[in-house]
Amino acid sequence: MKEKLSFIVRHAIDSAVAAGHLKPIDPPPSMVLEIPKIAAHGDFSTNIAMTMAALQNRAPKEIARIIIDHIEDRDHLLSKTEVAGPGFINFFIALDRWHEVLKAVHQEDTAYGTSQAGLGKRVQIEFLSANPTGPLHVGHGRCAAVGDTLAAILSATGYEVEKEYYVNDSGRQIRTLGESVFVRYQQLLGKTIDLPAENYQGSYINDLARILLDQEGEHLLELPEEEAVTHCARFAAMKIFEGIREDIVAFGVSFGHWFSEQFLYDSGAVQAVIQDLKSRDIIYEHDGALWFRTKDFGDEKDRVVVRANGLTTYFASDIAYHKNKFDRKFDRIIDIWGADHHGYVPRVSASIRALGYDGDRFQVFLVQLVNLLRGGKPVAMSTRAGEFVTLREVIDEVGRDATRFLFLLRHYESPLDFDLELAKKQSNDNPVYYVQYVHARISNILKKAEERGYKDIDWHDDFSKILTLPEELQLIKLMARYPEVVARSARLMEPHRVPFYMKELAAAFHAYYHDRNKHKVVSDDAKLSAARLYLVSAIRIIIKNGLSLMGVSAPETM
RNA sequence: GCGCCCAUAGCUCAGUGGAUAGAGCGCCGGACUACGAAUCCGUAGGCCGCCAGUUCGAAUCUGGCUGGGCGCACCA
CATH class of the missing domain: 3.30.1360.70 (Arginyl tRNA synthetase N-terminal domain)
Known part of the structure; x- marks a missing residue:
């Protein structure tokens, strides 16, 4: 229109x-x-x-x-x-022109709202990428919901989208994980050793040690400590990663690619890029360490890539990783990080420019943190002490649909208060049910109508003369807006626009439906009934499409 | 100290440089002998944090200030 x-x-x-x-x-x-x-x-x-x-x-x-x-x-x-x-x-x-929107909705069905604005360009979106050193927590959930929905929205607007998870399965954190588990393992066998403060404190470490002991017995004690820790590290990282993958599935997210940090070392990619940059004097030696001239490319200071002790930093593998992304010829490369990593953005952008790539093709979106509440009171969380609510616990308690919907309901740049009690409430406080209820209600109407012989209504030009109530026209106008909501959401990379639109459409429908004396959908008037059934089933299509972008189910009954 | 983000109704938040700034919750008052009340209808509630600038026009853009969150490692 x-x-x-x-x-x-x-x-x-x-x-x-x-x-x-x-x-x-x-x-x-x-x-x-x-x-x-x-x-x-x-x-x-x-x-x-x-x-x-x-x-x-x-x-x-x-x-x-x-x-x-x-x-x-x-x-x-x-x-x-x-x-x-x-x-x-x-x-x-002109009034009768609006009604053609209904025809379009029915004809395009699951494709209604999609467009070709992306021109088939290839975009890679990397999100979540939590380290396999502990279970996913609530904040990860928000990044997952935002990343997954952005991917769906971009895909709906004509981009070819690849979702990727970067697995930090290398480096000191994994080593620390191994040490932590080994200490707990030894404690289980009666040794009196304290867990150092810099190690992971969470109770899941004890669980891992217990599983390790059950599966492999006491033989690790006979190994040299170095070997035992390495073994623990590998075992623990694998187990945790398995758990993360299960949680991701439970949250309804799928990734096309899992990219291993270790691979960047094994394949020599990290060494190669360091050598290359060294030969071009973009990396230089100072105080025994290797430094990247990030300051020349917009960062506030130069950054270390190889420490004086010979170990590479996280930044080193990130340079190789982003080089790899560019070499895979994506038109757009999108990283979604937690806002606590924002200080890292100039460094990575600098490295991309230093390598000679087009920095405009690379974007980082920072998702603000989640404050977890219960009944209005903050839930104490400390990652260091290992006290935190896992994403799995939230999914189990409030459900996947409500969790995803609520994570998407805020602009990602705003901090989000997530109240567990509120999330569980099945009322207007909780918009997910409000929207899903529309789908269930319409499904029920269609079922009742079918019993009375109305099935698969086709478009009829008369509909514009039958659906003349102001509230019917208002519904149609609202439906006409949906494709633009999706397009705008993709252009601005703002997924929250979709649930807000859904709420608006749901409100208009509930109001229409409720006044059943004035406009009951299925009545004694066969023509009127057909037209209204055509109208409400179009609403159902849009509700389903919108919820699908969010990864939220559209139930027939509730 | 430096950087990023935020500030709109009592609360939680929408809002594309445009005409009279919106929604939910909460408060108060109403609505089912049913296409499901997980719903609907109504009332009240605003120096859009403050100051200046740009513009025919600013909640929206720019600068400064105030308040809050986060980050500033040869950690990840």
Whole structure:
């Protein structure tokens, strides 16, 4: 609808210029076509006459009038066009044209809302990527929900999307994990050793040690400590990673690729990129360590890639990792990190520019932290002490649908309060049920209708003459907006727009449905019933499509 | 001290440089002899943190200030 109108307005400006009524404009002015807040201002409104005023050296209202005079509306899309206020042009869409939206929804079905804005470009989105040193916690869940939904939204707007999880299965953290487990293992065998404070303290470490002991017995005590720790590390990382994968499945997320940090070392990629940068003097030696000239590429200081003790830093493998991403020829490379990593962004961006890649193709989105509450009170969490609520516990307690929906309901740049009690409530406090209830209600209507002989209703041109109530028109207009919500959500990388739209559509439907005396869907009037069934089943399609983008189920009954 | 993010109704938050800033919760008052009340209807509630600037026009853009969150390793 909006595209059609946009075309008409552009065409009108062109023909006004051709007729000499307006000065040629180069470049053409960017046009904002929006839906006014107030119904009296039309279905769409544009400010284009006002933005052209200065260049045309004429009054906005005069320009607006000229544009309107040159509008050709061959399809009779418009019922009224007017100049209003300081120079807005307000457009009123002809009533019967709105109903074609219903036809489009039914025809496109699961594809309604998709577009080709991404032009088939290849985009890689890396998210979650939690270290296999402990279970996923609530904050990871938010990153997972945001990343997964962004991927779905990009995919719906014509991108070819690859989701990737980067597994930090190398380095000192894994070593620390091994040490932690080995200490617990020895404690289980009666040895009196204390767990050093810098080791992982969580109770899951005890569990891992117990499993290790049960499976392999006491033989680790006979190994040299070095070997025993390595063995523990490998065992623990594998077990934890298995658990993470299970949690990811339980949360309804799937990854196309799992990329191993260890692979970057085994394949020599890390050494190769360090050598290359050294030969170009982008990496230099100082105080026995190797430093990257990140300061020359926008970071506040240079950063160490190889420490004086010969060990590489996390940054070293990250350089090789991002080089690898670029070498895989993606048009866009997107990283989604927890906001606590924001200080790391300039460094990685700097390394990408230093390697000569196009920095514009790389974007980092920082997801703000989650404050976990129960009944309004903060839940004490300390990763160091190993006291935290795992994502699994939250999924088990409040359910996957509610968890995902609530994680998506805030702009990712805002800190999120997640209240476990609120999340469990099946009321208006909890919008997920509000939206899902629409799907269940409509499913039930369709079931009842089928019992009365209504099945697979086809589009009929009469529908525009039957569905004439203001609230019916309002529903249709709302449905017409859905594709733009998805497109805008993708363009701005803002997944929260989808659940907000869902809430709005749900509210409009519930209100319509509730006044059952005024407009019962299935009535004695066969034509009216068919038209309304066509209307509500279109709503159901959009609810299902939107929930599907969020990874939330659309139940037939609740 | 430096950097990133946030500040809108009592609370939690939406809001595309545009015309009269919205929703849910909460408060108060109402609605089912049923296409499921996990719903609906109504009332009240606002210096859009503060100051300046840009603009025909600012909650929205820019600068400064105040308050809050997070981060500033040869850790990951």
